[in-house]
């Protein structure tokens with residue numbers, strides 16, 4: 001079973017199973033392997049105590065529970081409908097959503113990385129509700145991640161479910177594990193990209209996409 005299928009369920013409602021694969025009511029649900037908040041709270045308390053941090057004061061008594069709920073929230077994306085519309089006008093130029101916020105957690109240190117994503121596609125038979133580009137980014141951000149995988153998962157998922165002529169994803173993010181601690185490279189950011197279909201193979205489309213995202217060829 002792939003990483004994608006293990007974590008992500010895309011359901012088509014029974015009333016609407018006909019038409020292209022990305023029909024108007026494709027329900028996207030993330031099913032984490034199982035969140036036990038009580039166990040997470042106990043573990044968070046032990047973790048803090050093991051680091052010499054007492055949790056007995058009034059102001060910190062609730063901290064293990066808050067930690068458990070905070071991480072559970074970071075790992076629980078909101079379900080959404082992947083709404084698409086027929087491309088009746090045959091629009092065949094780039095659709096690009098820029099500066100979509102990215103908030104994720106690196107899987108090595110469980111520290112946040114934050115930045116922006118530029119997500120674009122060249123339409124095929126259907127166009128996508130614009131907000132869904134940001135929802136797909138959120139969907140794959142809400143789990144322990146590496147930026148390279150996040151970038152590729154967003155692109156691959158759109159390619160599979162929207163079937164456009166091309167997809168491009170560029171992410172620029174600051175990893176707090178690299179800025180607040182460790183090497184302490186304050187202000188550094190990391191860029192990653194995935195280009196698929198015509199955005200990968202057609203020189204003009206590729207250059208246009210990279211120019212509009214501010215990335216260089």
Ligand SMILES: Nc1nc2c(ncn2[C@@H]2O[C@H](COP(=O)(O)OP(=O)(O)OP(=O)(O)O)[C@@H](O)[C@H]2O)c(=O)[nH]1
Nearest residue numbers: 106107108109145146147148175177178181182183
């Ligand atoms: N490729 C990649 N690496 C990441 C990402 N997020 C964090 N890392 C890196 O994961 C690596 C883990 O390396 P380790 O040597 O095991 O961890 P460490 O001793 O804490 O390393 P330092 O951060 O260098 O102190 C670090 O180099 C992090 O910068 C990511 O999204 N992609």
Ligand SMILES: [Zn+2]
Nearest residue numbers: 106108109177
């Ligand atoms: Zn890290």
